[in-house]
Amino acid sequence: MVSSVPTDSVHTTHSGATDDYFKALYQRDVVLQVDQLTQSFDQGGSQKVILKDVSLKIYEREFVCVIGPSGCGKSTLGRIVAGLDAYPSGEVIVDKEKVKGPSASRGMVFQGYTLFPWKTVKENVMFGPIMGGRSKSSAERSAREWLDVVGLTKYENHYPHQLSGGMKQRVAIARALVNEPKVLIMDEPFGALDPYTRQKMQKHLLDLWRNIDITIVFITHDMDEAVLLSDRIVVLKANPGEVQEIIEVPLARPRSPDIVTDSHFLQLKARINSIVHNPQPVIDPALTDMPDVPRMTPLDKHKSVT
Ligand SMILES: Nc1ncnc2c1ncn2[C@@H]1O[C@H](COP(=O)(O)OP(=O)(O)OP(=O)(O)O)[C@@H](O)[C@H]1O
Numbered sequence: 001m002v003s004s005v006p007t008d009s010v011h012t013t014h015s016g017a018t019d020d021y022f023k024a025l026y027q028r029d030v031v032l033q034v035d036q037l038t039q040s041f042d043q044g045g046s047q048k049v050i051l052k053d054v055s056l057k058i059y060e061r062e063f064v065c066v067i068g069p070s071g072c073g074k075s076t077l078g079r080i081v082a083g084l085d086a087y088p089s090g091e092v093i094v095d096k097e098k099v100k101g102p103s104a105s106r107g108m109v110f111q112g113y114t115l116f117p118w119k120t121v122k123e124n125v126m127f128g129p130i131m132g133g134r135s136k137s138s139a140e141r142s143a144r145e146w147l148d149v150v151g152l153t154k155y156e157n158h159y160p161h162q163l164s165g166g167m168k169q170r171v172a173i174a175r176a177l178v179n180e181p182k183v184l185i186m187d188e189p190f191g192a193l194d195p196y197t198r199q200k201m202q203k204h205l206l207d208l209w210r211n212i213d214i215t216i217v218f219i220t221h222d223m224d225e226a227v228l229l230s231d232r233i234v235v236l237k238a239n240p241g242e243v244q245e246i247i248e249v250p251l252a253r254p255r256s257p258d259i260v261t262d263s264h265f266l267q268l269k270a271r272i273n274s275i276v277h278n279p280q281p282v283i284d285p286a287l288t289d290m291p292d293v294p295r296m297t298p299l300d301k302h303k304s305v306t
Pocket residue numbers: 041042043050068069070071072073074075076077221283284285
């Protein structure tokens with residue numbers, strides 16, 4: 001069944017099981033609106049269109065994942081919404097204000113650990129509030145509160161290099177949330193973590209999201225992660241990056257990581273997989289001309305090469 005959601009040019013599918021959940025979701029205020037967004041970059045002397053006419057609406061307290069083939073422009077979209085990159089045409093509005101640069105209303109967590117290595121965990125989290133003009137004691141109070149929420153109180157005086165990958169990402173999340181953003185943009189935040197830590201972090205993030213008034217835009221390559229976390233999944237196609245489909249995830253919440261073996265979960269994942277991997281040109285220039293690798297070391301006479 002196709003929903004009557006105001007999705008502009010996008011196609012939304014629906015399951016009857018969670019009609020009420022989605023009806024209520026679409027009654028909420030739109031917190032992030034992207035209209036006809038186009039972005040191009042200079043590549044080899046000519047302008048290459050990376051995102052073309054991307055339009056979408058994301059509602060308050062929604063959890064949206066963005067997936068699509070490598071190079072389709074997921075990070076480009078995230079950076080624009082975060083206000084890190086300018087965009088030549090279209091409009092991006094967050095909390096009723098046009099995005100013109102970074103703002104405390106938009107937090108960002110990246111895959112690479114972007115903590116300041118010379119600051120302690122607590123000082124990293126205090127950074128935003130202090131930059132926002134808060135006093136040291138007030139920033140410290142908030143930092144401690146958020147470190148408690150992400151379970152890192154005991155590590156407040158540690159430096160980033162003393163933490164595991166999962167802990168660093170918890171600090172990065174606390175550092176973003178301490179500014180009380182309306183929207184949290186997460187670009188492959190768990191991509192570098194081992195599967196066990198990643199699963200723990202996914203559960204922790206869902207717990208945080210359930211208990212905080214925040215909208216999350218989460219960029220990932222991982223289908224399991226997208227289906228586990230999302231209310232809706234925005235599938236981008238490549239060359240140029242356009243919204244291919246927006247898919248509702250009609251799975252009851254709260255969800256635990258065990259849901260990945262549920263038959264509804266598997267059906268949905270298979271469907272999304274087929275949409276994402278629908279044959280389409282590969283645009284990542286690094287993937288187009290993979291060279292034939294010449295033999296680089298002398299052949300061992302005991303080894304056969306096929
Ligand atoms: N500042 C820039 N200048 C030139 N080209 C850029 C710039 N930023 C991104 N690109 C190009 O835009 C395209 C999309 O990049 P982007 O990182 O947004 O894709 P992605 O979907 O996030 O990829 P991946 O899934 O591999 O992380 C790529 O071809 C990339 O090389």
